[in-house]
Amino acid sequence: MESATVNVTMPEPPISERPARDLNGWPMTLLVLLLVLGGIGLIGGGGVMLGAVGITLIVVGAVAVVGGLVVAGGLTFVAPNEARVLQLVGASYSGTIRRDGLRWVNPLTERRRVSTRIRNHETGPAKVNDLEGNPIEISAVVVWQVEDTARACFAVDDFVEFVAFQTEAAVRHIAGSFPYDSADELSLRDNADEITARLSEEIGVRVASAGVRIIESRLNRLAYAPEIAQAMLRRQQAGAVVAARQRIVEGAVGMVELALSKLEEQHVVELDEERKAAMVSNLLVVLCADRDAQPVVNTGTLYQ
Numbered sequence: 001m002e003s004a005t006v007n008v009t010m011p012e013p014p015i016s017e018r019p020a021r022d023l024n025g026w027p028m029t030l031l032v033l034l035l036v037l038g039g040i041g042l043i044g045g046g047g048v049m050l051g052a053v054g055i056t057l058i059v060v061g062a063v064a065v066v067g068g069l070v071v072a073g074g075l076t077f078v079a080p081n082e083a084r085v086l087q088l089v090g091a092s093y094s095g096t097i098r099r100d101g102l103r104w105v106n107p108l109t110e111r112r113r114v115s116t117r118i119r120n121h122e123t124g125p126a127k128v129n130d131l132e133g134n135p136i137e138i139s140a141v142v143v144w145q146v147e148d149t150a151r152a153c154f155a156v157d158d159f160v161e162f163v164a165f166q167t168e169a170a171v172r173h174i175a176g177s178f179p180y181d182s183a184d185e186l187s188l189r190d191n192a193d194e195i196t197a198r199l200s201e202e203i204g205v206r207v208a209s210a211g212v213r214i215i216e217s218r219l220n221r222l223a224y225a226p227e228i229a230q231a232m233l234r235r236q237q238a239g240a241v242v243a244a245r246q247r248i249v250e251g252a253v254g255m256v257e258l259a260l261s262k263l264e265e266q267h268v269v270e271l272d273e274e275r276k277a278a279m280v281s282n283l284l285v286v287l288c289a290d291r292d293a294q295p296v297v298n299t300g301t302l303y304q
Contacts (some may be wrong), residue, residue, distance in 0.1 A: 003114075003279055008205050008206055008210065009079075010205065010206060010209045011209060012175075013151050013154070013155035013209050013211075013294065014106060014152060015093060015150050015154050015155065016148055016151065017096050017148045017149050017151070018094055018095050018096065018150070018151055019096065019098075020084075020086045020094055020095025020097050020098050020126075021094075021095065021096075021105070021106075022099075022104060022105045023103065023291075024077075024101075024102075024103070024104070025075050025076070025077075025101070025102030025103045025104045026102055028074065028075060028104040029072075029075060029102070031068075031071060032068045032069075032071050032075070033068075035064045035065065035067050035068070035071065036064070036065055036068035036072075037067035038064055039060075039062065039063070039064030039066075039068060040060040040061065040065060041061070041066075042057045042060050042064065043057070043058050043061035043062060043065070044061075045057050045061075046058035046059075046061060046288045048089060051068045051098070051161045052221075055295065057285065069201070070107055071104075071107070071133065073106050074104045074106060074107040074159030075102065075103075075104055076097070076102070076103050076104065076105055076111055077101075077102055077103075078097055078098075078101060078102075078103055079100060081100075081115065081116050081117045082100070082113060082115060082116060082193060083096050083097060083098045083113075083114045083115075083116050083117055083146075083149045084096065084097040084103075084105075084111045084114070085112040085114055085149050085150065086105055086106070086109040086111055086113065087109060087110045087112065087113070087114075088106070088108060088109050088111070089108055089109070089110075089259060090110055093150055093154060094262050094270065096114075096149045096150060098116070101150065102127055107303060112153055112259075114146060114152060115146065116145065116146050116149070117145070118144075118145050118215065119143070119144055119145065120141060120142070120143055121141070121142045121144065121163060121167055122140070122141045122142075122163075122220070123139045123140050123141075123142075123168050123171055124139060124168075125137050125139045125167065125173055125221055126138055126139060126171060126175070127139070128172050128175045128176055129176060130152040130175060130179050130180045130188065131177060131178050131179045132162030132179045132180070134180055134224065134225075135177075135223055135224070135225035135227065136175060136180050136188070136222065136223065136225060137221060137222075137225055138170070138171060138175045138188070138219065138221060138222050138225075139219070139220055139221040140167070140171045140214075140217055140218060140219050140220060141211055141217065141218050141220050142163070142167050142203060142214060142217045143181050143214070143215040143216045143217070144163060144207070144212050144213065144214050145203045145212070145213050145240060146159070146211060146212060147211055147212060148211030149211060149212040150210030150211065151209065151210055152210055152211040152212065153213065154209045155156075155209055156209070157212045159211065159212060161262055162207065162210045162212075163207050163210065163212055166203065166207050167207075167217075169203040169206065170199060170203045170206055171199065171284055173202065174198060174199050174202065175188065175194065177181070178185045178195065179232035180222075180224065180289075183236060188219070188222055189222060192219065192283070196216075196217055196218055196219060197221065199217045199219070200217040201252035202215060203217055219239045221273040225278070227283050231304065254282045255283070256279075256280050259279075259283065260276065260279070260280075261267055
């Protein structure tokens, strides 16, 4: 029986990541130093000169200093495994810088830092009902990474919180779509690889609109709820006892059949149907009993 088909439909964001226009920051740093230091020198030189020339030098020096400070406002340091999302004057999306190091961008852009490192998220223990209605406790660990920084910043309010909520929703849906334990279909306990694959797929569909990629997900807690744990444990023990008894009976029947065939082949003793039935009964009792058999020595004939 197949269930838990991923049928989640999330809206497709109209925005996606694109590279931003940026320059190497070190030449721009040199330009800033030249403008600021040169401007300060011009202002100082204009202060010792008289007339229109002095005033002109002061004005040009001030403009150079202001220009240098404006250019310095575009210097941006990008750490490894980090991106900077640019937004022009708080309005339109201008692109994303992923190259680490000192970069220079338009000073009028707002630069939002987004980590592209691999992250872990662990859901808290959730109490849900499985497919058969049994209350269980379940939690999962999800490994994820930001893949599209533009969607992470503009498609949702808080992509970290979005991942947390959607992961919990997916875990609850998967837990309610399969039985805890079953011999005839996929179950949460016996088919861990298939269940986690479906969990990863569903979480991936849910968080794709936020620009997040799911690397792996695993169930790290799976148990019956405390109120039914003892009853389910007894049921599992009873099932194990039944299975063991079935194996013992199958083996005992084979041993009895082998014993009868060997006796007939080697002509050890001639047994009629009634004596064969008695022998089969005695052997089955001995082989299937819980305790060691107590032998009885027959001092008479075979038929007494």
